[in-house]
Amino acid sequence: MDNLSDTLKKLKITAVDQTEDSLEGCLDCLLQALAQNNTETSEKMQGSGILQLFASLLTPQSPCTAKVANIIAEVAKNEFMRIPCVDAGLISPLVQLLNSKDQEVLLQTGRALGNICYDSHSLQAQLINMGVIPTLVKLLGIHCHNAALTEMCLVAFGNLAELESSKEQFASTNIAEELVKLFKKQIEHDKREMIFEVLAPLAENDAIKLQLVEAGLVECLLEIVQQKVDSDKEDDIAELKTASDLMVLLLLGDESMQKLFEGGKGNVFQRVLSWIPSNNHQLQLAGALAIANFARNDGNCIHMVENGIVERLMDLLDRHVENGNVTVQHAALSALRNLAIPVVNKAKMLSAGVTGAVLKFLKSEMPPVQFKLLGTLRMLIDAQAEAAEQLGKNVQLVERLVEWCEAKDHAGVMGESNRLLSALIRHSKSKDVIKTIVQSGGIKHLVTMATSEHVIMQNEALVALALIAALELGTAEKDLESAKLVQILHRLLTDERSAPEIKYNSMVLTCALMGSESLHKEVQDLAFLDVVSKLRSHENKSVAQQASLTEQRLTVES
Numbered sequence: 001m002d003n004l005s006d007t008l009k010k011l012k013i014t015a016v017d018q019t020e021d022s023l024e025g026c027l028d029c030l031l032q033a034l035a036q037n038n039t040e041t042s043e044k045m046q047g048s049g050i051l052q053l054f055a056s057l058l059t060p061q062s063p064c065t066a067k068v069a070n071i072i073a074e075v076a077k078n079e080f081m082r083i084p085c086v087d088a089g090l091i092s093p094l095v096q097l098l099n100s101k102d103q104e105v106l107l108q109t110g111r112a113l114g115n116i117c118y119d120s121h122s123l124q125a126q127l128i129n130m131g132v133i134p135t136l137v138k139l140l141g142i143h144c145h146n147a148a149l150t151e152m153c154l155v156a157f158g159n160l161a162e163l164e165s166s167k168e169q170f171a172s173t174n175i176a177e178e179l180v181k182l183f184k185k186q187i188e189h190d191k192r193e194m195i196f197e198v199l200a201p202l203a204e205n206d207a208i209k210l211q212l213v214e215a216g217l218v219e220c221l222l223e224i225v226q227q228k229v230d231s232d233k234e235d236d237i238a239e240l241k242t243a244s245d246l247m248v249l250l251l252l253g254d255e256s257m258q259k260l261f262e263g264g265k266g267n268v269f270q271r272v273l274s275w276i277p278s279n280n281h282q283l284q285l286a287g288a289l290a291i292a293n294f295a296r297n298d299g300n301c302i303h304m305v306e307n308g309i310v311e312r313l314m315d316l317l318d319r320h321v322e323n324g325n326v327t328v329q330h331a332a333l334s335a336l337r338n339l340a341i342p343v344v345n346k347a348k349m350l351s352a353g354v355t356g357a358v359l360k361f362l363k364s365e366m367p368p369v370q371f372k373l374l375g376t377l378r379m380l381i382d383a384q385a386e387a388a389e390q391l392g393k394n395v396q397l398v399e400r401l402v403e404w405c406e407a408k409d410h411a412g413v414m415g416e417s418n419r420l421l422s423a424l425i426r427h428s429k430s431k432d433v434i435k436t437i438v439q440s441g442g443i444k445h446l447v448t449m450a451t452s453e454h455v456i457m458q459n460e461a462l463v464a465l466a467l468i469a470a471l472e473l474g475t476a477e478k479d480l481e482s483a484k485l486v487q488i489l490h491r492l493l494t495d496e497r498s499a500p501e502i503k504y505n506s507m508v509l510t511c512a513l514m515g516s517e518s519l520h521k522e523v524q525d526l527a528f529l530d531v532v533s534k535l536r537s538h539e540n541k542s543v544a545q546q547a548s549l550t551e552q553r554l555t556v557e558s
Helices: 002-017 020-036 038-048 051-057 065-075 079-087 091-097 103-116 121-129 132-142 147-160 164-171 175-185 189-202 206-214 217-228 234-250 254-264 267-275 281-294 298-306 309-318 326-339 343-351 354-359 367-381 385-392 395-404 411-428 431-439 443-449 455-482 485-494 500-515 517-525 528-537 541-557
Strands: none
Touching: 020 038, 020 065, 038 065, 038 079, 051 065, 065 079, 065 091, 065 103, 079 103, 091 103, 091 121, 103 132, 103 147, 121 132, 121 147, 121 164, 132 147, 132 164, 132 175, 147 189, 164 206, 175 189, 175 206, 175 217, 189 206, 189 234, 206 217, 206 234, 206 254, 217 234, 217 267, 234 254, 234 281, 254 267, 254 281, 254 298, 267 281, 281 298, 281 309, 281 326, 298 309, 298 326, 298 343, 309 326, 309 354, 326 343, 326 354, 326 367, 343 354, 343 367, 354 367, 354 385, 367 385, 367 395, 367 411, 385 411, 385 431, 395 411, 395 431, 411 431, 411 443, 411 455, 431 443, 431 455, 443 455, 455 485, 455 500, 455 517, 485 500, 485 517, 485 528, 500 517, 500 528, 500 541, 528 541
16 A cells, blocks of 8 residues: 555646656556555545545546546445535536547546445436536437446446436427437346336436426336236236336326327327236236326226226226235225216216225225225216215115225325215205214214315215204204214304305204204304304405395394
């Protein structure tokens, strides 16, 4: 290591004189020392202050530039050397060198920048601001036959693409075209995997999704799926998963999704359909998720239901009832829920037997499946009185809903259960449904729902409670009392933060409670008249009108 000290001293002198032969010799010695013991050599270099001289050696015209960049790349493998490299002002000259024509200089420069900025979002962001992305994309296009340079570009893209700020810059280049071109040429699994690692974060951006679709990535992905579907090799199974996952990700963009749907006639849509009956769980999952993504607008949903997608999804669910794959169950239910949104699809899906297919999963203990099951049923019964009545009289379903209304660990399941309970009453307006819910202990949950932080849920609860009070007050009276409904209504009416529709519906419900002696007494004891008369001057016309009507009603009743 004494030789190293001599080399560093000599290098300082030659760096200033820029005498090429001796400079090259010193650099070779340094590279040798780094190869033998990187950490110790790096520490000595840091102590000697040599790094500060390197900035002046990184010039495009110097024949030693590649070696200097190589040394920087080697020392920057050590975490403790990265900040000193930044402090020595090496980033700016290195970025300039990315415009070099020399492939070795480009390779070592890329390595040096990559190692200095490794794992540092702030330094990577600095590179992005210095415009390295368009430069690297151009390099990839020019040097696509140089495997080492291509790999260097891909590693850089992989790191930079993790940063949100990079996406806009990537979107303004022809990265999609270059990556797809490169992808088509790759036969080796490792090389394709490397490109996948860049594609996945980039494809999170909607503009890039569309560019990738236009560049023909989807056709490549479909080909991989076709090639790998029957293989049991670990690499092939992994690649099949990556390709089908990426395919689903591309469908998350509205424009890219619509382009691939092609009015339901597109080759891609047809191929995705063929995944659903497949025996491969990964393809079933990707197929169902793709359908859920295609089902993001009414036109697509209507077309798919007309063309028999519901039966395919029900068949798929049927294959996963007993000890089924939870992710497939979740995906198929997501697709059915989205398909049930357009009004014209509801009756068709009900007559196809979707509720029966969905209710088979009532036993599921998996919150994501429970959540989608509830959402699907709620969508299906919207304004469908007969279906709402049929489900609302299903004791097994109502008891499960009441149980899930207490799922404190799963806010989504709890919220959806409450909303479905309320929907069963609102859409059926049926005494039998109300009796079933009262007998199953559901009233207290609807009263609690009226205090939700979400106005839409408060409203749904108040409307359902008003129907209960109008149709079956005698049956529900005790439960409404013990759930402290009157106190809650008083609070909603006096709270200035309550939305106008909440105040309005609270007064409608108050009037409906007058038929019960005990609840009427509670309303009188809490001096509702005073609260209501103040609301007569409310800025919202409907609230003011309802306040007048409620005041009259309370006066008459008193």
